[in-house]
Amino acid sequence: MRAKQAVPARARQARALKVHRIDGVRHWRKSIDQYIWLLLRAGVPATQISDAIHRSLKKHRKVVALVMPSPEVLEYPRILTHWQTQPEYLNDQGRVRSLRRAGLGATFENLVRHALPGTDATDVLRVLSQLGLVEVSPAGRIKMLSRAFLPQGQQPEQFLAYSLSTLEGILDTCQLNLLDGDSKKCIGRLQRLALAERFHMSCLPAFHEFLNKKAAAFPAETDAWLKEHEIKTPGGRNQHVGYVGVGIHGFAARQF
Numbered sequence: 001m002r003a004k005q006a007v008p009a010r011a012r013q014a015r016a017l018k019v020h021r022i023d024g025v026r027h028w029r030k031s032i033d034q035y036i037w038l039l040l041r042a043g044v045p046a047t048q049i050s051d052a053i054h055r056s057l058k059k060h061r062k063v064v065a066l067v068m069p070s071p072e073v074l075e076y077p078r079i080l081t082h083w084q085t086q087p088e089y090l091n092d093q094g095r096v097r098s099l100r101r102a103g104l105g106a107t108f109e110n111l112v113r114h115a116l117p118g119t120d121a122t123d124v125l126r127v128l129s130q131l132g133l134v135e136v137s138p139a140g141r142i143k144m145l146s147r148a149f150l151p152q153g154q155q156p157e158q159f160l161a162y163s164l165s166t167l168e169g170i171l172d173t174c175q176l177n178l179l180d181g182d183s184k185k186c187i188g189r190l191q192r193l194a195l196a197e198r199f200h201m202s203c204l205p206a207f208h209e210f211l212n213k214k215a216a217a218f219p220a221e222t223d224a225w226l227k228e229h230e231i232k233t234p235g236g237r238n239q240h241v242g243y244v245g246v247g248i249h250g251f252a253a254r255q256f
Contacts, residue, residue, distance in 0.1 A: 023071045024164025031164075034171040041178065066157045069127075074161055075116060076124055080133065082115035083144060085224040098141040101125075108142045131155055 024031060039049055083089050084096050088106045091097050099108045101121075112121040125142065128134040133146045199207075 024168040098143040
């Protein structure tokens with residue numbers, strides 16, 4: 001009979017992080033379950049839901065699957081946040097500095113190590129370069145091209161991964177708001193929708209520029225605050241060890 005091997009504490013923590021990390025691709029069963037619960041709660045008959053699911057599967061049977069980025073890659077925006085909020089990576093005017101790749105002090109490898117411990121800086125540089133968010137100069141210095149994690153060019157895998165994770169977060173929030181029967185204990189779960197029924201579409205480019213500029217500051221400041229309050233070491237039974245953060249990855253408007 002083979003004896004069971006003890007799992008190191010660090011490995012157990014890493015496994016717990018992967019289980020609880022928001023990742024719409026891997027938690028799709030939970031998201032479908034929550035959406036069906038919401039529909040049933042709204043009075044939609046179960047037979048209609050079942051028929052609709054069957055029709056959708058038949059309709060989309062030829063959809064080509066994409067290769068999704070890992071949950072770890074989806075956390076790379078934290079590196080851009082750390083870069084623009086920590087003093088050692090800013091110049092005298094408070095602007096982000098270009099960084100040497102390795103060495104002592106404010107280097108890209110140290111940035112990655114401080115923002116996401118245990119992450120491969122080479123892979124981070126590869127992904128951020130592919131997304132058009134950083135570039136390496138002929139002299140070997142790494143420069144930030146975008147202050148917000150808004151992938152440039154055609155990156156359907158990234159957009160799909162963030163879309164699914166966003167839907168997971170929305171469904172979680174909606175269900176919790178409906179299940180929380182004690183309003184005095186409600187911690188204020190954010191659930192907002194902005195509508196403009198009389199918006200002139202000629203203003204859309206200006207709106208995108210305005211919104212992206214404003215949106216970049218909010219997640220950066222919020223993510224920095226949350227990171228300061230992370231639990232760095234295992235604690236009591238009610239503590240949760242893991243990364244926290246917030247991100248706004250893109251906006252779109254649709255004309256009806």
